[in-house]
Amino acid sequence: MGVAFLVGRLSRLNYNAWYGSASKDLIDTTVAQIEDGNIDRTMSVLRRLKLDYQPTYENRAHYDELVSEAVSQMKSDQG
Numbered sequence: 001m002g003v004a005f006l007v008g009r010l011s012r013l014n015y016n017a018w019y020g021s022a023s024k025d026l027i028d029t030t031v032a033q034i035e036d037g038n039i040d041r042t043m044s045v046l047r048r049l050k051l052d053y054q055p056t057y058e059n060r061a062h063y064d065e066l067v068s069e070a071v072s073q074m075k076s077d078q079g
Contacts, residue, residue, distance in 0.1 A: 022067040029071045038074070045073045 033042040049070045055061040 018064050022064040025071050026067045029074050033074050042074060045070050048073075 030042055030046065033039075049066055052066050053061055053063060055063070
């Protein structure tokens, strides 16, 4: 039972780490894009992320992947 508890705690720490990292990337990129005046594009990407992100108690809804794609879209359109 102790092993199961330890595995559960380590998994939770791992989830917290990737969620925190993805959130930091999203916030940093969003702030940078807004400061650069890219408000319309940033809002468009964030609206798409809002539609795509559908978490439930059973899953994490690929948050890290969706955020990574949103960050990439914001940065790639800097042209």
